[in-house]
Amino acid sequence: MDLSTPGHPSAEPFYQVQGNEQTLFEQAWRHRMPVLIKGPTGCGKTRFVQHMAHRLNLPLYTVACHDDLSAADLIGRHLIGAQGTWWQDGPLTRAVREGGICYLDEVVEARQDTAVVLHPLADDRRELYLERTGEVLQAPPGFMLVVSYNPGYQNLLKGMKPSTRQRFAALRFDYPAAADEARIVAREAAVDLALATEVVTLGHALRRLDQHDLDEVASTRLLIFTARMIGAGMPPREACLACLAEPLSDDVQTVAALMDVVDVHFG
Numbered sequence: 001m002d003l004s005t006p007g008h009p010s011a012e013p014f015y016q017v018q019g020n021e022q023t024l025f026e027q028a029w030r031h032r033m034p035v036l037i038k039g040p041t042g043c044g045k046t047r048f049v050q051h052m053a054h055r056l057n058l059p060l061y062t063v064a065c066h067d068d069l070s071a072a073d074l075i076g077r078h079l080i081g082a083q084g085t086w087w088q089d090g091p092l093t094r095a096v097r098e099g100g101i102c103y104l105d106e107v108v109e110a111r112q113d114t115a116v117v118l119h120p121l122a123d124d125r126r127e128l129y130l131e132r133t134g135e136v137l138q139a140p141p142g143f144m145l146v147v148s149y150n151p152g153y154q155n156l157l158k159g160m161k162p163s164t165r166q167r168f169a170a171l172r173f174d175y176p177a178a179a180d181e182a183r184i185v186a187r188e189a190a191v192d193l194a195l196a197t198e199v200v201t202l203g204h205a206l207r208r209l210d211q212h213d214l215d216e217v218a219s220t221r222l223l224i225f226t227a228r229m230i231g232a233g234m235p236p237r238e239a240c241l242a243c244l245a246e247p248l249s250d251d252v253q254t255v256a257a258l259m260d261v262v263d264v265h266f267g
């Protein structure tokens with residue numbers, strides 16, 4: 001089970017700055033504060049962390065949290081091989097040893113026992129306790145813990161405990177302003193700015209349709225998919241159905257209502 005994606009890509013991941021998030025993140029890292037990023041799906045949280053890891057020249061270990069993710073998945077475990085039992089570091093332990101970033105995506109999904117591990121690491125002790133081996137690791141200055149979650153998905157049972165939340169500096173992300181989003185869509189979908197602007201204008205109109213109880217509105221990610229398909233020559237209506245309306249809802253009437261908006265824009 002490979003939960004981590006170590007290292008960082010050689011080219012700097014493109015990231016369109018929204019406000020003071022770069023400075024905040026950098027200052028938090030310098031002052032050894034963990035950071036929490038909250039925001040809706042596909043708004044750039046993961047891209048931002050990749051970008052910052054590259055900027056600060058730090059190895060990045062990303063863990064996609066799920067409801068079965070335990071402290072051992074983060075820390076490591078004993079494995080049995082041909083030569084007997086050996087210890088394998090988990091992604092959190094590797095990030096601590098190397099002085100890199102450990103990024104826990106959708107952290108509210110993880111099992112409660114992970115909090116026990118994260119608390120001493122996320123406060124001024126900066127210690128990781130490897131219960132199974134008896135080791136206590138002191139995190140080096142480069143180490144940073146970053147977590148993210150989507151407040152929209154959260155149910156009442158799953159919120160982060162105040163004692164966990166209050167160990168982090170927090171950043172709120174949202175979908176970019178139209179001009180920035182068009183620049184992102186153009187760049188990521190490799191289409192011209194005119195087409196990207198058209199898709200983003202449609203996206204913003206769809207986001208305003210709040211009478212249909214969608215779980216989430218159209219993300220930047222979906223706008224990129226749509227623009228990419230249109231750019232590749234797919235008829236706009238088909239691209240919008242496949243990359244915008246259908247991913248947003250399973251309800252036939254809601255999809256039809258979304259397509260009405262599409263038809264106004266691309267009709």
Ligand SMILES: Nc1ncnc2c1ncn2[C@@H]1O[C@H](COP(=O)(O)OP(=O)(O)OP(=O)(O)O)[C@@H](O)[C@H]1O
Nearest residue numbers: 014015016041042043044045046047184188220221
């Ligand atoms: N500010 C930005 N600069 C550059 N690209 C962006 C930006 N925001 C979004 N994107 C693009 O949108 C895509 C989705 O962003 P990302 O994967 O970072 O979302 P996320 O917030 O991590 O979503 P999720 O909560 O679903 O994991 C990225 O692959 C990237 O192409």
Ligand SMILES: [Mg+2]
Nearest residue numbers: 045046047105
């Ligand atoms: Mg993400």
